[in-house]
Amino acid sequence: MTARVGVVTFPGTLDDRDTQRAVRVAGAEAVPLWHRDKDLKQVDAVVLPGGFSYGDYLRAGAISRFSPVMETIIEQAKAGMPVLGICNGFQVLTETHLLPGAMLRNDNLHFVCRDQKLRVETSATAWTADFTDGQEISIPLKNIDGRYTAAERVLDELEAEGRVVFRYAGPGADGRAGGAGPTAGGYGNPNGSLRDIAGISNAAGNVVGLMPHPEHAVEPLIGTGRTDGLGFFTSVLKKLVAA
Numbered sequence: 001m002t003a004r005v006g007v008v009t010f011p012g013t014l015d016d017r018d019t020q021r022a023v024r025v026a027g028a029e030a031v032p033l034w035h036r037d038k039d040l041k042q043v044d045a046v047v048l049p050g051g052f053s054y055g056d057y058l059r060a061g062a063i064s065r066f067s068p069v070m071e072t073i074i075e076q077a078k079a080g081m082p083v084l085g086i087c088n089g090f091q092v093l094t095e096t097h098l099l100p101g102a103m104l105r106n107d108n109l110h111f112v113c114r115d116q117k118l119r120v121e122t123s124a125t126a127w128t129a130d131f132t133d134g135q136e137i138s139i140p141l142k143n144i145d146g147r148y149t150a151a152e153r154v155l156d157e158l159e160a161e162g163r164v165v166f167r168y169a170g171p172g173a174d175g176r177a178g179g180a181g182p183t184a185g186g187y188g189n190p191n192g193s194l195r196d197i198a199g200i201s202n203a204a205g206n207v208v209g210l211m212p213h214p215e216h217a218v219e220p221l222i223g224t225g226r227t228d229g230l231g232f233f234t235s236v237l238k239k240l241v242a243a
């Protein structure tokens with residue numbers, strides 16, 4: 001049976017089409033979910049794509065948090081359903097408190113758009129099982145509110161529990177360093193995120209959020225031609241088949 005992966009569209013979402021395509025390229029059925037749907041149409045997993053949901057008013061992700069679709073997603077995520085938040089989706093996940101911390105404006109106050117190298121710190125999540133620990137990948141990054149922040153205590157806890165899933169690890173494979181911020185460690189960290197954190201998971205490992213965009217790097221003919229993002233979508237399929 002083909003796994004069904006829901007892709008949420010809020011007003012202002014940008015990357016839902018690319019995310020649906022990435023799901024299909026990986027071999028699953030992409031199920032569009034509208035922000036007003038409380039019913040998740042029996043999907044096995046959900047992706048919250050990038051964009052500017054509700055225009056990023058108040059704060060990125062702050063209004064989406066109260067949408068009907070999120071009510072059910074929060075419930076299901078707590079029951080173990082795999083959820084991936086990409087960029088604006090990660091911002092929504094911190095606003096809902098499914099993931100700890102918050103996203104601040106990039107330290108250079110600019111929208112940063114570049115190819116970004118990441119280190120996959122752990123393959124022990126629903127969305128990274130197809131990578132190896134320490135593997136370096138390059139996928140696009142494009143945001144203005146990407147500076148991950150959390151209390152020291154929370155950061156220590158994330159590290160101790162192996163929940164830092166991705167760290168910024170240098171400019172992307174295209175070698176362009178564009179947009180690195182003033183507090184960044186060399187050109188590696190593009191926005192001043194604490195401890196170079198690009199993505200984290202919840203304690204159970206089913207909910208993952210990251211700022212860079214795997215859905216834009218799944219086909220050799222598009223973009224940088226790299227397919228490093230495909231592993232996110234194939235990882236969750238294996239998990240669903242095994243379940």
Ligand SMILES: NC(=O)CC[C@H](N)C(=O)O
Pocket residue numbers: 049050051052053056060086087088089142143144145146
């Ligand atoms: N690409 C995106 O998802 C943009 C995310 C967000 N609205 C920001 O600019 O920070």
